[in-house]
Amino acid sequence: MQYHVNGRLVPAEAATVSVEDRGFLYGDAAFETCRAYGGTVFEWDAHLSRLEGTCETLGMAGAVPDDLRDRIGATLDANGLSDAYVRVSVTRGVQPGKLTPATDVEPSVVVIVKPLPRGEDVWDGPADVRTVERRRIPESAMPADAKTHNYLDGILARLELRGTGADEALVRDVDGAVAEGATSNVFFVDDGTLKTPSLAGPILPGVTRAVVLDLAADLAIPVETGTYGVDAVRTADEAFLTNTTWEVRPIATVDGGAVGGGQVTDRLADAFDRRVEPLYDGSD
């Protein structure tokens, strides 16, 4: 494999950053996880926009290089990949001094790719989800719409799943409302209405979440965003998770109780497929 580091393709084993890079020292970096279908980076504009927004939140507006999409393309080409997982990071780089960021930023820009074929599910099946004690960081402490290398909140949530057999955490906000999974947004269906926590809560505005809401509008599926307790998900007619890698992934169980996908989940998954399929024309 070859990765792209600071403007150059390098063998994966030589793809490194300085131990003084702030992305390493402090997790002081923005990132996006994208997916390429047939060589096209799906929803690139949305990912780029969020990446730029995260950099702005971190006080380094303009750190995203203009040719970032080209760097991704070059990395996919170098590895002969058209269906792939793509992770793009923009860090504040190496700076003199300690914690306070300097205004002059020479970002480190890293593109990592992995083969991710479509057609075979990248997950082993529907998700077993378990409510964890770890809470989502409130907005006043960390802006939820920033996707950064500070990801311990999700890791600590996942650690609680050890030994339970569950593969995604159901994370609540500090008030006890359902927020999201460790790496996914949560949807459920109640009496034909598709429901998902509102972005008024501490919730990452997932790119796949937005696509699913768009598809639901296309399909005239009623949608409600709001504040929900765990019981609403546990007792839902259907439930599923979304993220870039999983796309639409049914939830088999919540805290051991069966929920499962269903008709609405299937319609959205099918509609998602139809949105991806044209990308295989190769017209990026």
Next chain:
Amino acid sequence: MQYHVNGRLVPAEAATVSVEDRGFLYGDAAFETCRAYGGTVFEWDAHLSRLEGTCETLGMAGAVPDDLRDRIGATLDANGLSDAYVRVSVTRGVQPGKLTPATDVEPSVVVIVKPLPRGEDVWDGPADVRTVERRRIPESAMPADAKTHNYLDGILARLELRGTGADEALVRDVDGAVAEGATSNVFFVDDGTLKTPSLAGPILPGVTRAVVLDLAADLAIPVETGTYGVDAVRTADEAFLTNTTWEVRPIATVDGGAVGGGQVTDRLADAFDRRVEPLYDGSD
């Protein structure tokens, strides 16, 4: 300069970690900032204990190598340093898979040193402190006693100081009580009593904080830990910050209003000096 990376001394410019190291990808790492005086790492046992505690919180108990103190010694020696800043990081290393940590950990261990002579203040003078909007992450979302590479909370606090002239942020918890600085603990003196926020709040149990509380006991200075508003610091008779690099640093102003050090601050700073001086015997 030479740094120590995964068991080997390497030139600083070649000191790197993989872009797939979880310390880089997610800030999935524990660290300590220490200070060497005359070749002795001050309060090493306390730093080691907190580092081990952080690794345990991160689900990688035992990741700290047994010879870590020797690695620091070798790094100081290689650079001819006896008075130095020392940063030690233990990451979860490179692992297969995505976010969920594997139980089998091959940590990356990094030691960075910088010259830090004593006698000249490493700060430019007493601190100008300003209350920021960014709040400290509550305990339910992130254990406050874990010192990790997820340091954006402090960085966002410092970013609010841009253009204000202040050099440390006064960070409150989500309920509005004073928590700490971005990289320091806060003390103030009220009518002869030394006060500092209690560890019941989301506050890093600073090593220098503990030393100062110990010195206050030695000096029979009355101490109170509790929950305080910003006004308590603003209207204090004296106030100061503590951390490993700053030791005891007086607060000149809070939100533009003068506070300053004073008799109690001076006594503690002098007692701190007396605790450090014997280390220059070279008996580590």
